[in-house]
Every structure is written in structure tokens, then in C-alpha cells.
Amino acid sequence: MNDTDHGRAGHPPTMRDVARAAGVSVATVSHVVNNKAGARIGDEARRRVQDAVAVLGYRPNALAKTLSQGSSRFIGLVADAIATTPFAGQIIHGAQDEAWKHGYVLLVANTEGNVAAENDAIAMMLEHQVHGILYSTWYHREIAVPEALHQADAVLVDCFAEGSGLPAVVPDEEQGGRTATEELLTSGHRRIAFLNTTTPSPAQAGRLAGYRAALDAAGVTFDQDLVFPVEPHQEGGYGATSDVLASGATAVFCHNDRVAMGLYDGLRENGRRIPDDVAVVGFDNQDVISAHLRPPLSTVALPHYELGAAGVRVLLGLEGEVGRLLVACPPVRRSSV
Amino acid sequence: MNDTDHGRAGHPPTMRDVARAAGVSVATVSHVVNNKAGARIGDEARRRVQDAVAVLGYRPNALAKTLSQGSSRFIGLVADAIATTPFAGQIIHGAQDEAWKHGYVLLVANTEGNVAAENDAIAMMLEHQVHGILYSTWYHREIAVPEALHQADAVLVDCFAEGSGLPAVVPDEEQGGRTATEELLTSGHRRIAFLNTTTPSPAQAGRLAGYRAALDAAGVTFDQDLVFPVEPHQEGGYGATSDVLASGATAVFCHNDRVAMGLYDGLRENGRRIPDDVAVVGFDNQDVISAHLRPPLSTVALPHYELGAAGVRVLLGLEGEVGRLLVACPPVRRSSV
DNA sequence: CTGAAAGCGCTTACAG
DNA sequence: CTGAAAGCGCTTACAG
Numbered sequence: 001m002n003d004t005d006h007g008r009a010g011h012p013p014t015m016r017d018v019a020r021a022a023g024v025s026v027a028t029v030s031h032v033v034n035n036k037a038g039a040r041i042g043d044e045a046r047r048r049v050q051d052a053v054a055v056l057g058y059r060p061n062a063l064a065k066t067l068s069q070g071s072s073r074f075i076g077l078v079a080d081a082i083a084t085t086p087f088a089g090q091i092i093h094g095a096q097d098e099a100w101k102h103g104y105v106l107l108v109a110n111t112e113g114n115v116a117a118e119n120d121a122i123a124m125m126l127e128h129q130v131h132g133i134l135y136s137t138w139y140h141r142e143i144a145v146p147e148a149l150h151q152a153d154a155v156l157v158d159c160f161a162e163g164s165g166l167p168a169v170v171p172d173e174e175q176g177g178r179t180a181t182e183e184l185l186t187s188g189h190r191r192i193a194f195l196n197t198t199t200p201s202p203a204q205a206g207r208l209a210g211y212r213a214a215l216d217a218a219g220v221t222f223d224q225d226l227v228f229p230v231e232p233h234q235e236g237g238y239g240a241t242s243d244v245l246a247s248g249a250t251a252v253f254c255h256n257d258r259v260a261m262g263l264y265d266g267l268r269e270n271g272r273r274i275p276d277d278v279a280v281v282g283f284d285n286q287d288v289i290s291a292h293l294r295p296p297l298s299t300v301a302l303p304h305y306e307l308g309a310a311g312v313r314v315l316l317g318l319e320g321e322v323g324r325l326l327v328a329c330p331p332v333r334r335s336s337v
Numbered sequence: 338m339n340d341t342d343h344g345r346a347g348h349p350p351t352m353r354d355v356a357r358a359a360g361v362s363v364a365t366v367s368h369v370v371n372n373k374a375g376a377r378i379g380d381e382a383r384r385r386v387q388d389a390v391a392v393l394g395y396r397p398n399a400l401a402k403t404l405s406q407g408s409s410r411f412i413g414l415v416a417d418a419i420a421t422t423p424f425a426g427q428i429i430h431g432a433q434d435e436a437w438k439h440g441y442v443l444l445v446a447n448t449e450g451n452v453a454a455e456n457d458a459i460a461m462m463l464e465h466q467v468h469g470i471l472y473s474t475w476y477h478r479e480i481a482v483p484e485a486l487h488q489a490d491a492v493l494v495d496c497f498a499e500g501s502g503l504p505a506v507v508p509d510e511e512q513g514g515r516t517a518t519e520e521l522l523t524s525g526h527r528r529i530a531f532l533n534t535t536t537p538s539p540a541q542a543g544r545l546a547g548y549r550a551a552l553d554a555a556g557v558t559f560d561q562d563l564v565f566p567v568e569p570h571q572e573g574g575y576g577a578t579s580d581v582l583a584s585g586a587t588a589v590f591c592h593n594d595r596v597a598m599g600l601y602d603g604l605r606e607n608g609r610r611i612p613d614d615v616a617v618v619g620f621d622n623q624d625v626i627s628a629h630l631r632p633p634l635s636t637v638a639l640p641h642y643e644l645g646a647a648g649v650r651v652l653l654g655l656e657g658e659v660g661r662l663l664v665a666c667p668p669v670r671r672s673s674v
Numbered sequence: 675c676t677g678a679a680a681g682c683g684c685t686t687a688c689a690g
Numbered sequence: 691c692t693g694a695a696a697g698c699g700c701t702t703a704c705a706g
Binding site (some may be wrong): 014015016026027030031034036060061062063064065066067068069070 | 698699700701702
């Protein structure tokens with residue numbers, strides 16, 4: 001709707017149109033438009049080109065550019081579940097910001113874990129000449145690498161594949177578990193229950209290891225009777241209330257924020273106050289929940305944004321040789337400890 | 338890692354390589370690869386081409402194709418907050434599925450509401466010859482259309498701009514409010530409180546209108562003293578507990594699930610049971626919350642997936658002439674009514 | 675300092 | 691039934 005709005009009507013202006021309008025060759029236009037270093041263009045010609053660009057509302061065709069240069073500026077991101085959690089969104093966000101920063105644009109595909117869809121998505125990306133592909137999952141786990149992925153430069157994000165040779169960027173579960181436990185230890189707690197997930201996973205193993213490491217470091221002996229397996233959601237936390245109470249724990253480290261939310265309910269029903277009677281820390285930092293519980297939940301953040309960003313850095317070779325890159329899970333302090 | 342993995346080493350095979358290997362011209366290869374209707378290719382030649390494609394692991398270059406055809410298969414999606422909520426993810430998901438279905442691929446850009454970033458993102462998409470652009474927000478509101486958007490075919494998703502001439506796809510807030518209220522009315526409630534948001538928005542106005550319409554239709558006279566303004570999160574719902582109790586309402590329609598979550602806490606503290614003493618319905622169907630409250634929350638879903646999908650349909654001209662397209666908010670029945 | 679020309683990997687009339 | 695050739699919008703040596 002403005003003066004240079006020529007994008008809609010007829011064919012958008014090409015470099016040739018600009019050249020014609022400026023009375024120069026397309027080579028010259030190319031040089032000034034791209035601000036080529038080695039190009040010696042007279043001030044007069046340069047000005048005429050710039051004017052023509054402005055007047056015509058010229059916009060370079062990135063596809064043609066890619067074709068003639070041979071190198072593309074696309075990075076593909078295939079995700080198994082954009083939808084299910086806010087987490088996937090953060091991975092996309094981090095990847096996009098980082099890609100952008102280096103002049104790349106993100107091609108996104110959601111596959112809902114469907115293998116056929118995955119291979120289709122990867123094929124599509126390859127046809128679009130992506131520089132490389134980020135393959136991500138919405139929770140940290142080991143995956144089987146899709147066939148087609150081997151034909152691209154790829155990095156795994158929030159997942160890994162032993163022996164695949166593909167670099168992986170994952171959260172440091174053990175450090176996260178240690179951090180969570182330390183938050184409690186630091187406040188003087190010694191009898192700390194751990195509501196761990198029943199689902200075998202890097203999170204299950206890693207956070208437990210971190211819990212034990214923190215205990216060790218603080219000179220507290222590990223007590224198996226203090227770790228309770230629960231389903232990783234509200235119902236699991238709620239259901240563990242009586243066990244927690246019976247254990248005599250003064251603090252509990254919950255496998256995730258949802259479990260903590262359920263435990264909050266159980267504790268409250270039993271007249272326990274948080275953190276006065278029982279301190280609680282969660283994991284994930286799932287904002288809609290943790291920031292708005294009463295009291296707001298202290299937790300440890302899963303670094304999804306950073307996972308996405310680090311993924312493109314690895315893809316672009318900015319992180320050197322990487323086997324498995326561990327990204328730290330920082331503590332988020334609120335009022336439940 | 339398999340036999341036809343030629344994508345990594347050297348230059349990937351081009352149509353010319355296939356032609357050479359099959360002993361035909363590139364025109365012939367093009368015809369068989371694209372399965373051109375009007376093309377009469379001998380069985381023998383066709384077979385040789387197909388073999389060569391398989392042996393070489395040939396993959397068409399989508400960018401070159403776009404360039405020579407003149408029409409692109411990209412659709413851009415610019416979002417103001419991919420990160421903040423799971424909602425944005427659903428819009429992307431719906432848009433991507435629908436785009437895919439029609440042979441298009443999604444280019445995603447996140448702008449965090451930054452105007453400069455928005456215009457940059459749009460410019461980038463235009464340079465990539467997108468067919469059109471979807472501009473979306475993470476909550477339903479009126480927006481100021483970014484400059485650059487006028488240079489593309491665009492549709493607004495989960496937002497609108499009066500007088501901009503741009504088609505918009507938004508949730509039907511009024512129908513949603515009506516539906517929520519009807520869930521309560523149907524269960525026999527007559528004194529129904531409404532915890533509406535304090536934030537002026539289409540949601541605030543629309544859901545209230547729907548609430549009133551449902552009441553009217555049921556022959557219940559609207560009582561202004563039954564609508565309470567609250568901040569649209571847990572704290573708001575919790576804080577409204579005493580007002581709700583004092584009002585003598587037997588049911589409450591909450592502006593969103595987060596408000597309902599807060600109200601649950603307040604009700605429980607006051608010894609009220611849900612739904613026996615007080616029935617509750619939410620809005621949004623924010624799964625992490627609503628499905629896991631005790632009891633699970635009956636609510637009305639915000640149709641984000643469908644918003645994204647309808648957006649690309651409108652962009653592709655599959656919905657006919659559209660001014661503002663209202664997408665229904667369906668009820669999600671659980672156990673709080 | 676500037677331009678003519680070849681080339682990127684495809685598609686599409688047009689010949690034959 | 692199949693191929694030679696022009697063209698899509700750029701870039702990049704290479705001349706001059």
C-alpha cells in the first residue's frame with residue numbers, strides 16, 4: 001500500500017529491470033546489491049543502482065541466488081511433536097534465532113513420530129537443498145535414526161543414537177538432578193525424598209545419579225527407601241503423598257513440575273505447609289505450572305531454547321568436534337524451598 | 338550409509354547425470370521424474386530412467402524447479418511468540434499439516450513481537466518467493482499490520498486488523514462462551530458465576546456475550562453481580578474464591594483453565610467439593626493443566642490447530658472469499674460439572 | 675571501472 | 691516417442 005509496493009502487481013522486478021532502469025549491466029547491479037568487496041563500482045553508477053532498487057522496490061530472489069551460488073541458506077528442523085508441549089516450541093525458537101543470526105532460515109516439519117512422515121520430511125528438506133538437518137524429540141531419549149537422515153548433515157537435538165556417528169545435543173540430566181538436590185541440601189535438609197519417574201529414560205537414570213552425587217558430596221548417605229517411583233504427572237505426585245509423609249522426609253525432589261503439582265495437593269490435604277513443613281523442588285520449569293503454584297515452585301529448567309540454538313551451532317561447525325554435547329539445566333528459585 | 342547414498346560425497350547427481358546414465362535427454366528425464374501427463378515416453382526409456390534414478394540416488398532440486406516454473410511451494414508463517422505457550426505450537430502444527438497436504442512447505446519465523454524482526458522476517462520470506470504469509474499471534478487480538486506484510490498475499494491467524502482488507506481466521510469466542518455456559522445450564526445450574534478476565538480483548542467481550550446469550554436462551558436473567566473481573570491466571574481464580582462463595586453461585590465459568598486451577602485451590606481450602614458443591618468449567622483446554630486437575634476439568638477448547646490449518650486454506654483460496662472466518666471452540670467434557 | 679557470457683538445475687514449448 | 695534449445699534470476703570469472 002506504499003509507493004514502492006510493486007510486489008503484488010505483475011511480475012516483481014528482477015535484477016534485469018533494475019539494470020535497465022539504472023542504465024548498467026546486471027553484473028553491476030549484482031555487485032552493488034551484494035556490496036561485493038572486490039568490486040570497484042563508480043559512485044555515480046552505484047547511486048543510480050541504489051535509486052533504481054528503491055524506486056522499483058526490487059527484492060533479490062533468494063532461490064536464484066542459491067542456485068547460482070550452489071550453497072543454500074536453509075536449515076531443516078524435524079520435530080516429533082511440535083504440538084504436545086511448550087517444550088518443542090522452545091527448541092524451534094532457539095534454533096530459529098541462532099539460524100537467523102548466521103543468515104540461515106528454518107524449514108520446519110512435524111512428524112508426530114510417524115516414520116513415513118519423517119522420511120518424507122527429510123526427503124523434502126533434501127530436495128530443498130538444506131545445509132543440514134536438526135532432528136529433535138520433545139523429551140530426551142535414545143532414537144533409531146531414520147534412514148533418510150544419513151543422506152544429510154544432521155545433528156540430534158534432545159535425543160541421541162548410540163553408534164550412529166551423529167552428534168547429539170542433550171540436557172545434562174545428572175547435573176540437573178544434582179542441582180535440584182543441592183537446592184534442598186543448602187537449605188539444611190538431610191532427609192530428602194526423591195519421586196522419580198517409572199519410565200526408563202536418560203532423565204530417570206541421570207537425575208537419580210545426580211541426586212546420589214549431591215547426597216554423597218554433602219556427606220548424606222543414600223537411602224533407597226527414600227526414592228519412590230511415580231508416574232510422571234500430577235496423579236503420580238498426589239498418589240505418593242502418604243509414602244512421602246511416612247518416610248519422614250522434610251524435603252522432596254520431584255521428577256518434574258507436574259509431579260510436584262500433584263504432591264502440593266496431597267500435602268495440603270494433609271495440612272502440611274510448603275516449604276515450612278515440607279520443601280519441594282520440581283524439574284522442567286514448565287512455566288504455566290511452576291510459576292503459579294502456591295507457593296511458586298522452585299525448580300530446575302530444561303534448557304530447550306539452548307538445545308535448539310546449540311544444535312544449529314553444532315551443525316554449522318561452530319562448536320568443533322562434538323560427540324554428545326551436554327547442556328546445563330539451571331536452577332530456578334522461587335518459594336517452595 | 339546405504340548403497341544409494343551418494344548425497345554426501347562429491348556433488349549430488351543432477352538430472353543431467355541421470356540423463357547420461359540412462360542414455361536419454363534431460364527433457365526425457367524431467368518428463369518421467371515428474372510423471373508428466375501429456376508426455377509419451379517409451380516403456381524402455383522410462384525404465385532406463387527409473388533405474389538410473391535409483392542407482393544414482395537422484396533427488397530433484399526443488400529450488401531449481403521453483404525457479405524455472407516461476408511458482409514457489411513455500412508458505413511463510415510469522416509468529417509473535419512460538420515460545421510462550423503450547424498454543425503457538427499447535428498453530429504451527431495445523432498450518433504445517435495443511436500446507437503439506439497441498440504440497441507446500443512451511444517457513445517459520447519467530448519475532449517475539451519485535452516490529453523490526455517482523456519486517457525482516459517478512460522480507461526474508463518474500464525473497465524466498467513464498468506463495469503467501471500467515472501472520473499469527475498467540476492470543477486472539479487486534480493488531481497493527483506490519484508494513485512489509487502488504488507486499489505479500491497474507492492471512493491473519495488468531496488476530497485481525499479492522500479495515501486492513503486482510504482475511505482473518507479467529508476463534509469464535511462468543512460461541513465458546515455460550516458453549517461453556519450451556520454445559521453448566523444443562524446440568525441444572527441456574528446461578529452461574531463468571532470469572533472474566535480484566536484484560537480488554539475479543540475473549541473478554543466475546544465470552545461474556547456468549548455467557549449472556551446462553552443465559553437468555555435458558556430463561557435465566559443475567560445478574561451483573563455474578564460476573565467478577567480477575568487476572569487471567571491461577572492467582573486471579575484463587576483470589577476470587579470468597580466472592581464466588583458469597584455470591585451463592587452453584588457453578589462457575591472461568592475465563593481460562595489457569596483461573597479454574599486457582600479457583601480449585603480456593604474451593605478446596607474452603608471445604609467445597611467439585612463438582613458436588615460447586616461445578617466449574619474452564620476455557621482453553623490447556624492440557625497440562627485441565628486434564629490433570631482433581632477432578633479433571635471440563636472446559637472449552639481453543640482450536641489452535643484448526644486455526645493454523647484454516648489459515649493456509651484461506652491463503653490457498655480454498656475457503657472462497659473470506660473476511661473474518663470464525664472457528665468453533667468445542668466443549669471438552671471431563672469431571673468438574 | 676564495467677559488461678558479455680557461461681553456468682547453476684530444472685521446465686517447457688517446439689521440432690522432428 | 692524423444693531431443694535441442696531457450697529461459698527462470700541470479701553469480702562469477704574473465705575481458706577490456
